[in-house]
Amino acid sequence: MTRAELFSQIQQKSSFLCVGLDADLAKIPTHLKSEADPIYSFCKEIIEETADYAVAYKPNIAFFEALGPKGWETLQKVLEFIPKDIFTIADAKRGDIGNTSKLYAKAFFEQMNFDSVTVAPYMGADSVTPFLEFENKWVILLALTSNAGSMDFQLIKDENGKPLYQSVLEKSQEWGSPENLMYVVGATRGELIGEVRKLVPDNFFLVPGVGAQGGSLAEVAKYGMNSSCGLLVNSSRGIIYASSERDFAKVARSEAKKLQVEMTSLLEQYL
Template sequence: MNQSELFSQIQQKSSFLCVGLDPDLEKIPRHLLSEKDPIFSFCKAIIEETADFAVAYKPNIAFFEALGAKGWETLAKVSELIPKDIFTIADAKRGDIGNTSKLYAKAFFESMDFDSVTVAPYMGKDSVSPFLEFENKWVILLALTSNPGSMDFQLIEDKAGKPLYQSVLEKSQEWGSPQNLMYVVGATRGELIGEVRKIAPDHFFLVPGVGAQGGSLSEVAKFGMNSSCGLLVNSSRGIIYASSERDFAQVARKEAEKLQLEMRELLEKYL
């Protein structure tokens, strides 16, 4: 999926919602545990009820690969369920030496046909470039994350006073373009989203941290939206675990719709 197709989906649905699929056997509704494949049943119900409001789904690969070979089988089945006009993100945070990254890219882009994969930039250009070689596929590079430990490295300043995350943003734009490179920018860093947008005016941002982590959707839009929206705002726990009862999927739908309605207003305000 290219940038114009993604923006078209945002316009059609008046939404820039990404639903994170983090299926934890300890958190999914208990009645699903009697199913042959509880994780698949859970994700299937969530997708069916939220697809009207989502423009992207982000399976967190760790929740699948922790289950071994069966987890990979489940991931393949889940990815097949996602409508083809909805953007897919393999939240795998890969990044290794070049020949290894090339195989990671083949795994997620060819074998599983995801539209994008999250990538860690620490090892530099040769660890990221193999992912950028696939047509109509995307790298979503970690830039400014919302976890507490992000301050250990991302905000360290060089002698000129430039934080490391800004160097990552500037350097990585030499490797890719707004057509194949996005950035992870945490919603809980609202005051810094505007700084990131100044450095990367045309790129899409994947923004986690809205909802359960306390990020403000209105602040994200205020500081991060550009002329093509430029945002995919992810909500995981706030949607998929809104209920642990048999009505979990219907409650998830209501939570997704709430966010979509707010997004509609923000799109009307800023675009």
């Protein structure tokens, strides 16, 4: 998917919502567990009810990998069920030496046909650039995450007082462009999103942490939105596990709609 196509979806739906498919067999509604493929049934209903409001879906690959070979088959079925005009993210956090990264890229982009994959930058250019060689495919690079351990490394300052995450942002600009490179920027960082935006004014951000993790959608838009929106805000647990009853998908739709309504207002305010 191109940047223009993604922005067109945002405009059409008045939304920049990404729904995270963290499909945990232990958490899905009990009545689904007798299905032949419970995780697929769960994701299918979530997608059916939220596709009007979502511009992206983000399957968390670990939840599928943990199920073994059947999990990979389920992931492929889920991916094929997502409407073709909706952006897809393989939340896999890959990143290895160059020839291995190239094979990871082929797996997610050629074999499975995801639009994007999350990538860890720690090993540098040769671990990231193989993913950037595929036309109309995206790298979503970990930059400033919202997990508790992020401060172990990301905020360490060099001799000039520059935090490591800023070095990652600056160096990675040499590898890709706003047409194929996004960044993960956690919602719980508040004003730090603004610092990231100053360094990379044109790139899209994938922003986790809104909803169950307590991030503010209004703050994310205030500090992070640019002239083409530039944001994909992810909500996982707050949508997909809003109910554990038979109405789980309808409740998920309601939660997605709440976010979309707020997003519509923010798009009108900033664009």
